[in-house]
Amino acid sequence: MRDALVVGGGLAGSAAACLLARAGKDVLLIERESAPHHKVCGEFLSVEAVAHLRKLGVDPLALGGVPIDRIRLVSGAVEAEAPLPFGAFGLSRYVLDEALIARAAEAGAEVRRGVRVAEIDGRIVRTNQGDHEGAHVLLATGKLPVREKGVAPSGRAENGFVGFKMHYRLAPLAARRLSGTIMLALFDGGYAGLQMVEAGRANLCFVVRRTLLARIGGDWGALLDWICANDAMQALLADAEPLFDRPLTIANLAYGIAAKRPGNGAVIPLGDQWGMTASLTGDGMSIALRSAFLAARCLEAGEGAATYGRLVDAEAKAQIRRAMAFQYALERPLLRQAGCHLARLLPWTLTFAARATRLREWVEDPVEDRPGTTAN
Ligand SMILES: Cc1cc2nc3c(=O)[nH]c(=O)nc-3n(C[C@H](O)[C@H](O)[C@H](O)COP(=O)(O)OP(=O)(O)OC[C@H]3O[C@@H](n4cnc5c(N)ncnc54)[C@H](O)[C@@H]3O)c2cc1C
The missing domain is CATH 3.50.50.60 (FAD/NAD(P)-binding domain)
Structure with a gap:
């Protein structure tokens, strides 16, 4: 044993x-x-x-x-950017x-x-x-x-999300524009994240609701068109070279x-x-x-x-x-648009949201440092 x-x-x-x-x-x-x-x-x-x-x-x-060290939020034509509250x-x-x-x-x-x-x-x-x-x-x-x-x-x-991922080699100007930034694009029925990872690769990862996927169709080209309907995404992904033979996918995200x-x-x-x-x-x-x-x-x-x-x-x-x-x-849609406008006018709200959705800081010894933990 x-x-x-x-x-x-x-x-x-x-x-x-x-x-x-x-x-x-x-x-x-x-x-x-x-x-x-x-x-x-x-x-x-x-x-x-x-x-x-x-x-x-x-x-x-x-x-x-x-x-x-920066976050960029885009929704339709609205774009907001702010420093992250951490590295x-x-x-x-x-x-x-x-x-x-x-x-x-x-x-x-x-x-x-x-x-x-x-x-x-x-x-x-x-x-x-x-x-x-x-x-x-x-x-x-x-x-x-x-x-x-x-x-x-x-x-x-019920109507869960399906996730997709693809690595790209971006065009040099796009890679420079994305450098140091996590970009989140918000859509009806999903969102997409784009950022650089090691070795000059960019990672595009997104989730869509199953009902929306059924409407778009499972075709990768159609999904990319949906993402690139956003001008900011289109600008970064134009002329990008895909680095996997096919996208990775995972269904039924609960x-x-x-x-x-x-x-x-x-x-x-x-x-x-x-x-x-x-x-x-x-x-x-x-x-x-x-x-x-x-x-x-x-x-x-x-x-x-x-x-x-x-x-x-x-x-x-x-x-x-x-x-x-x-x-x-x-x-x-209304909250999304309002949130993006607010973040554009007051970038600190974006910094605040990034902080508020994280775990608390490191606790050295979780068992001894927490009152009220007793043996089974
Ligand atoms: C679309 C999407 C985007 C995300 N983006 C981020 C992000 O940017 N930042 C972030 O912090 N988190 C992100 N997450 C969450 C993050 O990916 C997960 O929370 C994290 O991977 C969980 O780690 P884990 O060890 O629990 O599982 P995993 O990392 O999934 O590891 C599970 C392991 O178990 C193995 N395994 C599975 N079944 C078996 C079996 N039957 N027998 C033996 N081995 C098995 C698998 O091969 C795998 O290696 C994202 C999640 C999704 C869906």
Whole structure:
């Protein structure tokens, strides 16, 4: 029996495996992909994510991440720009996730790649290459569900979002215009983010409501026309060279906090398995990393799923609610236009919104620093 089985070698899983292995625990990390891979993500690393990564020995700058210190919001012909209230980075998930899984292995976690978990039955994890048992199972499969005995599968999100991503080599002038800036373009039924990442690449990532996708049609050309109906987007993407053969896509994005798990608390959900914040705010990676720190610290301190649940709720629930309210508000045409005009007239409101939709600052020891945390 292992001390911990970690299912999923993304940000949350690799971070948790790394921390637990550093604490001397016997950890097995299981990742279904056998090699580095791209993921649908805006690749905007906010200040808290960077703080957590540095604690793990991963420096976004050393990996080629590009600093981002401004936000540009566009809706129709209205454009607003403001400084971010913190320094952020653009870094691809291809590079970042690989660095983190390598850290987990260096710390002493056993990493098995190319192994898919098919089912979790309490403390038993069943994979396509055999079963494993752990005192704790940390579920970190991101947006992908895993069958769990005794837990009802989550349904299809009603008119949920579908996400897309493509990397580009921009024309030189466009790359200079975008440099140091995260650009968010708001539309009816979705939004798009565009920013630079490492090696002179730009990342275009967007989400659309399923109903809108059905109207536009699933064709990539038609989707790009929809994005480029916005002049500011068109100006940056004109003559851009796509760097993937085809766009990456992910369906059925269900934002919000996942339902509580019944049972004996053997399974601890991390990252997107615990909850998915509105992607517009670019803070999902921070929450994933934070959940890993909280879970690792709880297990190290001999505490279990219940204490972890309380800590993660206290730190991230309100952030997710604020971020979701913000995303829903911007979906309404009148509020969206009013918000963009306000941001153009008073750029500090944009800076304020960027601050308000983040996790709080770093807490050194979440278990000891929080009053009222008791052992299970
Ligand atoms: C459109 C969009 C844009 C976003 N933009 C941003 C942004 O700009 N900034 C930001 O901070 N956040 C952003 N996010 C959120 C961010 O991507 C997620 O919150 C973050 O990736 C969650 O990390 P995770 O470790 O929980 O899951 P993931 O990073 O998804 O990792 C899950 C891992 O589990 C593995 N896995 C899955 N199933 C199995 C299985 N059965 N067996 C074994 N392994 C398995 C997968 O291969 C994967 O490696 C965005 C999200 C979306 C949808």
